Amino acid sequence: xxxxxxxxxxxxxxxxxxxxxxxxxxxxxxxxxxxxxxxxxxxxxxxxxxxxxxxxxxxxxxxxxxxxxxxxxxxxxxxxxxxxxxxxxxxxxxxxxxxxx
Numbered sequence: 001x002x003x004x005x006x007x008x009x010x011x012x013x014x015x016x017x018x019x020x021x022x023x024x025x026x027x028x029x030x031x032x033x034x035x036x037x038x039x040x041x042x043x044x045x046x047x048x049x050x051x052x053x054x055x056x057x058x059x060x061x062x063x064x065x066x067x068x069x070x071x072x073x074x075x076x077x078x079x080x081x082x083x084x085x086x087x088x089x090x091x092x093x094x095x096x097x098x099x100x101x
Contacts, residue, residue, distance in 0.1 A: 001017065002029040002031060003088050005017055005029055005031035005032050006031040008031075009031050009033065013086070014033050014034060015031055015033045015034070016032065016033065016034045016035075016036070017029065017032035017034070017035045017036070018035075018036050018038060018044045018048055019035060019037050019038065019044070019045045020037075020038055020039075020040075020041055020044050021037055021038065021039050024043065031061065045067055045070045045074075046072065046074060048067065048071070048081065049071045049080050050074070050080055051072055051077070072089065072092075075089075
């Protein structure tokens with residue numbers, strides 16, 4: 001997230017960060033102009049997706065996949081209406097199905 005916030009600041013945009021309150025870990029990076037702290041992970045994930053104008057997912061670890069599928073769950077439950085087209089969702093499920101076995 002730091003790279004995205006840094007790029008946003010360099011381009012003259014307003015850099016916004018959503019942080020989770022953890023006792024001994026993570027804090028907002030220095031490139032955040034407007035920070036929002038959340039106590040619960042699901043609130044942070046909802047904030048990421050609900051108010052985003054764009055959503056890009058790049059190869060990462062389990063946290064990346066967790067946030068992607070949490071986002072898809074928000075779409076499936078009707079909490080977020082503007083995420084991926086149905087065709088893209090179907091291709092994602094075709095790709096993910098063999099991974100679940």
